[in-house]
Amino acid sequence: MDKPVPGRRHFLISTAVAAGAGVAGSLGAKVHDGELGAPPRTYKGGVPWTEGLADQPPGASGTDFKFFTPAERAFIEAAVSRLIPNDEVGPGAVEANVPFFLDRQLAGPFGRGDHYYLGGPWPKGAPEQGYQSRFSPAQMYRAAIAAIDKYAHANFNGADFAKLSDDDRDKLLKGMESGSIPLEDGVDAKTFFAMLLQNTKEGYFSDPIYGGNKDMAAWKMIGFPGAHYDYREWVTRHGEPVPFPPVSFKGRPGWNGES
Amino acid sequence: MATTLKPVDAVIVGFGWTGAIMAQQLADAGLEVLALERGPWRDTSTDFATGFAQDELRYMWRHHLFQNVSDDTLTVRNNTSQTALPMRHLGSFLLGTGVGSGGVHWNGQIWRFLPSDFLTRSHNEQRYGKKAVTDYDLTVQDWGVTYEELEPYYNQFDVLCGTSGKAGNLNGTIQPGGNPFEGARSAEYPTPPMPQTYGPTLFGKAATELGRHPFPHPTGNLSQPYVNNFGAQLGACTYCGFCEKFGCGNYSKASPQTTLLPYVMAKPNFTLRTESEVLKVELSPDRKHATGVTYVNSAGEEFFQPASIVILSSYILQNVRLLLLSGIGTPYDPQTGQGVVGKNYAYQTMSSVNVFFDDKLINPFIGAGALATVVDDFNGDNFDHSGLGFIGGAYIAGMITGGRPIEMIYTPQGTPAWGMAWKHAAAKNYLRSFSLSVHGSCMSHRGNYLDLDPTYRDIHGRPMLRMTFDFTDNEHKMSDYLTDRAAEIAKAMNPREIKLNRRVGSWSVVPYQTTHNTGGAIMGDSPASSVVNKYLQSWDVSNVFSMGAGAFPQNAGYNPTGTVAALAYYSAQAIVQQYLKHPGPLVQA
Numbered sequence: 001m002d003k004p005v006p007g008r009r010h011f012l013i014s015t016a017v018a019a020g021a022g023v024a025g026s027l028g029a030k031v032h033d034g035e036l037g038a039p040p041r042t043y044k045g046g047v048p049w050t051e052g053l054a055d056q057p058p059g060a061s062g063t064d065f066k067f068f069t070p071a072e073r074a075f076i077e078a079a080v081s082r083l084i085p086n087d088e089v090g091p092g093a094v095e096a097n098v099p100f101f102l103d104r105q106l107a108g109p110f111g112r113g114d115h116y117y118l119g120g121p122w123p124k125g126a127p128e129q130g131y132q133s134r135f136s137p138a139q140m141y142r143a144a145i146a147a148i149d150k151y152a153h154a155n156f157n158g159a160d161f162a163k164l165s166d167d168d169r170d171k172l173l174k175g176m177e178s179g180s181i182p183l184e185d186g187v188d189a190k191t192f193f194a195m196l197l198q199n200t201k202e203g204y205f206s207d208p209i210y211g212g213n214k215d216m217a218a219w220k221m222i223g224f225p226g227a228h229y230d231y232r233e234w235v236t237r238h239g240e241p242v243p244f245p246p247v248s249f250k251g252r253p254g255w256n257g258e259s
Numbered sequence: 260m261a262t263t264l265k266p267v268d269a270v271i272v273g274f275g276w277t278g279a280i281m282a283q284q285l286a287d288a289g290l291e292v293l294a295l296e297r298g299p300w301r302d303t304s305t306d307f308a309t310g311f312a313q314d315e316l317r318y319m320w321r322h323h324l325f326q327n328v329s330d331d332t333l334t335v336r337n338n339t340s341q342t343a344l345p346m347r348h349l350g351s352f353l354l355g356t357g358v359g360s361g362g363v364h365w366n367g368q369i370w371r372f373l374p375s376d377f378l379t380r381s382h383n384e385q386r387y388g389k390k391a392v393t394d395y396d397l398t399v400q401d402w403g404v405t406y407e408e409l410e411p412y413y414n415q416f417d418v419l420c421g422t423s424g425k426a427g428n429l430n431g432t433i434q435p436g437g438n439p440f441e442g443a444r445s446a447e448y449p450t451p452p453m454p455q456t457y458g459p460t461l462f463g464k465a466a467t468e469l470g471r472h473p474f475p476h477p478t479g480n481l482s483q484p485y486v487n488n489f490g491a492q493l494g495a496c497t498y499c500g501f502c503e504k505f506g507c508g509n510y511s512k513a514s515p516q517t518t519l520l521p522y523v524m525a526k527p528n529f530t531l532r533t534e535s536e537v538l539k540v541e542l543s544p545d546r547k548h549a550t551g552v553t554y555v556n557s558a559g560e561e562f563f564q565p566a567s568i569v570i571l572s573s574y575i576l577q578n579v580r581l582l583l584l585s586g587i588g589t590p591y592d593p594q595t596g597q598g599v600v601g602k603n604y605a606y607q608t609m610s611s612v613n614v615f616f617d618d619k620l621i622n623p624f625i626g627a628g629a630l631a632t633v634v635d636d637f638n639g640d641n642f643d644h645s646g647l648g649f650i651g652g653a654y655i656a657g658m659i660t661g662g663r664p665i666e667m668i669y670t671p672q673g674t675p676a677w678g679m680a681w682k683h684a685a686a687k688n689y690l691r692s693f694s695l696s697v698h699g700s701c702m703s704h705r706g707n708y709l710d711l712d713p714t715y716r717d718i719h720g721r722p723m724l725r726m727t728f729d730f731t732d733n734e735h736k737m738s739d740y741l742t743d744r745a746a747e748i749a750k751a752m753n754p755r756e757i758k759l760n761r762r763v764g765s766w767s768v769v770p771y772q773t774t775h776n777t778g779g780a781i782m783g784d785s786p787a788s789s790v791v792n793k794y795l796q797s798w799d800v801s802n803v804f805s806m807g808a809g810a811f812p813q814n815a816g817y818n819p820t821g822t823v824a825a826l827a828y829y830s831a832q833a834i835v836q837q838y839l840k841h842p843g844p845l846v847q848a
Contacts, residue, residue: 034301045524054308057314129346131347206316206665231500234625235625249311
């Protein structure tokens with residue numbers, strides 16, 4: 001049951017991920033974005049079908065940081081290591097490669113606010129009205145990191161946030177979470193904290209093709225088997241441990257000759 | 260400026276569930292039918308194949324299949340004393356777009372409303388007195404259509420989807436294993452119910468011990484393969500746990516793609532144009548007749564499409580906006596209570612109870628969109644509301660739609676949202692917890708409505724829709740009462756602990772609740788109190804029909820799609836059998 005099926009799955013994924021990673025796709029992978037870029041079309045006479053067309057997941061590539069400056073990277077590592085700290089139970093956010101995930105997200109469409117309405121006017125509004133900043137997520141991170149460091153300098157003997165002790169960082173993060181810390185330059189601390197925490201958990205638990213969840217260690221910690229798609233034989237096996245090790249879109253160690 | 264195209268018999272605005280149903284019905288009646296869809300073509304193998312469908316980040320959190328709000332959103336506020344501001348990011352509800360629309364990323368929860376749900380005003384007034392309905396400034400109405408009238412059309416949708424379930428009331432006879440409170444069904448479900456996993460099974464046992472009447476959730480995630488009357492083949496659900504917010508890679512979830520499109524798309528008298536957004540319904544000089552629609556495509560080209568019949572089958576928020584922008588019907592005024600378009604906007608009142616075990620492995624990743632054991636003992640008017648101070652109710656479901664870890668890790672009361680304590684709680688509880696869902700009705704209220712925003716405009720320069728909404732005392736009381744009933748069942752499961760997530764405070768656009776927006780283009784028996792008649796035909800412009808949950812005068816404690824589909828079939832039947840022979844109003848005002 002849980003034997004890998006090298007044929008179909010490997011074929012689909014290797015094509016998808018290779019193209020997503022910017023490697024020359026072997027099988028003539030055609031460009032197909034399921035939400036953007038479609039010219040107007042008229043369909044008549046049947047369901048359209050194009051061989052080799054797949055809306056490939058936009059995985060992350062490379063290892064260098066594209067968005068964060070070295071100082072911003074230090075801030076992010078110092079922050080996410082407190083949001084999800086490392087110990088023997090499971091990886092911390094830094095060990096799970098979340099800073100790299102965040103970097104790629106902010107360098108891409110998410111960072112640009114591709115699914116945010118950012119038009120004006122921009123009154124603050126009530127909390128129930130949600131995000132009301134003019135900033136895209138990338139602009140928000142950049143402005144917030146600078147504003148938090150400014151606050152840290154003023155309140156913690158001139159130190160950058162990244163240089164603070166664990167306790168002081170936690171104190172500052174809690175102040176942001178509750179909204180009790182005022183930040184300058186148009187940054188609402190609570191709004192940024194909510195975004196950072198959400199994005200951190202995204203990087204921790206999303207498929208490793210996006211650059212975080214290194215070695216699927218966050219999935220292993222909680223017992224989530226990942227991108228399986230057939231649990232039928234387990235439906236009525238109530239209370240039994242499901243012995244599948246996690247699998248990602250790229251498979252898992254032991255598949256396809258990988259170690 | 261707009262290029263005028265060749266006339267068609269019927270133009271369909273929006274190609275989700277109701278658009279596909281109307282396309283099939285009207286094309287089969289021989290009409291030349293054109294559907295205009297603002298989003299792209301989508302299909303299983305190309306857009307959500309099993310090789311990459313289980314992608315929580317991309318689909319749920321990056322909104323890959325949802326409406327992109329960057330160029331068109333709506334504005335929201337809780338009451339008229341506030342200034343409405345744009346919903347800048349999706350949250351509370353996840354709007355669809357593209358072919359299939361929300362029918363692609365729904366959960367497949369297929370419900371019928373109760374017979375008394377269609378008589379919300381008269382039934383409650385009769386049983387509990389006028390005050391029960393008017394105390395909170397509720398503006399609930401009867402639907403103008405009855406359960407008995409809709410029953411054959413509910414059935415038609417079940418047959419289309421192959422719905423898996425167990426009847427509780429077959430032609431008036433109560434059946435063991437089903438929902439004993441449901442309205443009489445004329446037929447058993449096409450396929451048997453899904454086998455239940457551990458969590459829903461524990462819920463069912465505890466509910467039975469308390470004297471409740473649990474039954475398996477009726478579902479469009481099929482328990483076994485099914486071939487429908489159009490030759491479309493659906494496979495058995497594999498319980499992958501990626502259903503709501505995702506497309507099904509396995510042809511197991513009923514959607515326009517898996518039930519209707521192979522048939523409809525092959526009809527020679529049917530045409531679909533994608534990336535084509537309708538801006539306005541055009542009217543004759545006397546404003547009593549629609550001449551067609553104006554639309555713009557993704558290349559920026561504008562067209563006038565003449566049509567004899569205009570079917571508005573976009574989502575309710577778009578349908579209501581199109582009515583307002585086109586000047587069809589009188590806009591509702593919350594000060595005077597006059598006017599109808601935008602009136603009685605309502606939602607769904609959601610709460611939940613999390614259950615944590617030490618000794619039981621729940622394995623929540625084994626899930627499906629409608630995998631649940633449900634009790635309906637406290638829904639609608641299935642129980643005596645005397646002295647409770649509210650009308651309406653909810654179903655309570657031990658439900659496991661999946662165990663997607665970014666969204667669905669439950670931690671006990673008092674656990675911080677981050678830090679080592681959060682991580683340890685996540686690691687400890689993920690496999691051993693699940694959630695009871697309390698899916699509550701939402702009555703309509705004088706102050707809850709939709710109109711056009713005075714400030715914000717979309718990319719086409721049109722005013723955005725403005726939503727003014729908050730939960731009322733009636734809903735808070737109902738939800739508290741129902742959450743307590745859910746907690747009783749949760750405790751009877753003997754868990755280590757439970758956590759109540761009550762519905763508190765004002766409605767917020769931020770956390771996801773449910774994409775069950777209703778009202779604004781409501782149906783009824785008089786043009787003074789409704790936008791459309793029982794056949795979803797505009798009282799003002801008789802060749803315009805407005806589909807969808809916008810027709811609900813208030814929302815019941817069930818998911819809307821079953822009723823939305825039944826109303827579409829009912830409307831289609833009236834168009835084909837009556838309207839085409841004698842175009843004009845199907846109900847005399």
